[in-house]
Amino acid sequence: MASQTALPSVARPVSLAHVVLKTPPEKFDAMRAYYKTFLDAEPAFENPYLCFLRYDEEHHRIGIVALPGTTPKPPGAAGLAHVAFTFATLKDLLLAYQQRKAHGILPSWCVNHGVTTSIYYTDPDGNEIETQVDNFDTPAEADKFLTSEEFAINPIGTDFDVEDLICRLESGVPETELKTRVEIGPRMVF
Template sequence: MSLLPPPASPRRMAHIALRTNRLQAMTQWYCTVLGAHVAYGSSKVAFLTYDDEHHRIALLALDDYPQRPQQVTEGYFHTAFAYDSLGDLLGTYKRLQGLGIEPHRTINHGPTVSLYYLDPDGNQIELQVDSFPDAEATNAWMRSEAFSRNPIGIEFDAEDMLAELRAGVPEVELMRRPDSV
């Protein structure tokens, strides 16, 4: 019999914190991409939020940090931000494109439709929309043969998807991964 209490899970993820040598550029980029604003800023830190949380992103310029190695290493891969609808996601894509910010990769994972961007420091940021109405449906799809064969997903053309959405193709149809039919 264990004397330890059962584990308590956190109720939500609160924020990410990134070290940077480009505080101003990073602050501007995250405010632009996420529609965030600075909750607190100084010459050394910026706390950004886009919702009712006091901050979702902390940017820290507390030292002169060495540059990240160019080769792929273990560790942090990306942070994902979820949108309510495919229309919101693709609207954000067009807004950012108009500002010269392009995704470096677009993937229909199956559970999500995702656009990947690189911030000024090269951190990968995923903007996504859930393809299923709830976790139960998502988990069921993740147990499918299509997901087992390809758990990463299929690249897609965001311009084509946006044109189809504007032509009236339902979001649910556009978000369905082509190999899952």
């Protein structure tokens, strides 16, 4: 029997730095404009085929590159499902929704996953973007929910009406109450 030697663990990064999206040249301007508006981002660098955008202290968070020969991703293809951006409060998440709506950017799905309250969007190339707020104050509380019976039964979440959520927040319902997932029973991906 061969002996099993433990391999050393790999050093962990300190953060996720950026995401780069490739797009067909004919969609480059639309993608660049979309992400500038979506994130209220400013260009760190741009030319006719490359754009680096930032919205915080990082030199760039989103890269967009126009590559000749790039084709749309076939439906059902394996790959990245979505990129997520976190907001500090539910109020901030809903304000960003309202601001995007004013620009004609509407969500494709609103769902309370339990650990997050999330609003999803789809960019001009069909990439999904999640905007979210954490529903728990500590990682330990989130971990407790992720190992709960409720999450095992429904790891997807419960859809919600974003306009109703805004009305309830504006009427004085506390964020903690609004971020508590309504349990609907079993719900699976397939």
